[in-house]
Amino acid sequence: MPIHEAVPSDDDAIEADELSDAVVRQLLPRLRRFALHLTRDPMSSDDLVQSTLERALTRWPSRRPEGNVRAWLFTILYRQFLDSQRRSRRYARLLDWLTGSDAAAPSAERAAIARASLDAFERLPEAQRTLLWLVCVEGLSYKVVADMFDVPLGTVMSRLSRARSALRDLHEGRDGAPHLRILK
Numbered sequence: 342m343p344i345h346e347a348v349p350s351d352d353d354a355i356e357a358d359e360l361s362d363a364v365v366r367q368l369l370p371r372l373r374r375f376a377l378h379l380t381r382d383p384m385s386s387d388d389l390v391q392s393t394l395e396r397a398l399t400r401w402p403s404r405r406p407e408g409n410v411r412a413w414l415f416t417i418l419y420r421q422f423l424d425s426q427r428r429s430r431r432y433a434r435l436l437d438w439l440t441g442s443d444a445a446a447p448s449a450e451r452a453a454i455a456r457a458s459l460d461a462f463e464r465l466p467e468a469q470r471t472l473l474w475l476v477c478v479e480g481l482s483y484k485v486v487a488d489m490f491d492v493p494l495g496t497v498m499s500r501l502s503r504a505r506s507a508l509r510d511l512h513e514g515r516d517g518a519p520h521l522r523i524l525k
Contacts, residue, residue: 469504
């Protein structure tokens with residue numbers, strides 16, 4: 342079947358059984374234009390389009406077969422954009438917490454506090470650092486992290502509590518040794 346018959350016009354709703362090169366070529370300019378509108382940066386928009394197409398390819402089997410491919414891709418692109426915005430806000434909040442957000446230029450004292458906080462974070466065991474990073478910086482839910490590590494939700498919650506406590510202790514200069522309770 343010739344390509345011009347398989348690809349509908351720009352004005353038609355695009356329905357396809359596979360995410361073919363022809364469909365991607367037809368939608369790519371529109372996806373780039375929308376991404377550029379959202380990000381206001383050509384390089385970021387290209388990254389956003391790439392991550393959208395990667396996600397679409399991996400999620401193609403779970404897509405509703407009767408749906409419009411163009412609408413589906415635009416939805417993925419927009420959600421990818423929102424997720425990246427949330428991640429960048431979380432990262433900015435973490436930096437603000439570590440450095441203090443009320444000063445335009447960090448003072449020597451703020452820089453020392455931030456360095457001490459990062460040093461305390463680096464002294465945590467790898468498992469605690471990873472858990473804190475996934476939940477507090479990346480913003481993953483406890484449920485997602487529990488599924489990721491194949492442990493119960495309560496285990497994630499208790500490990501996160503211990504990690505936060507250990508970080509607080511290290512940051513405040515207390516002994517970083519684990520606190521054990523003796524049970525009878």
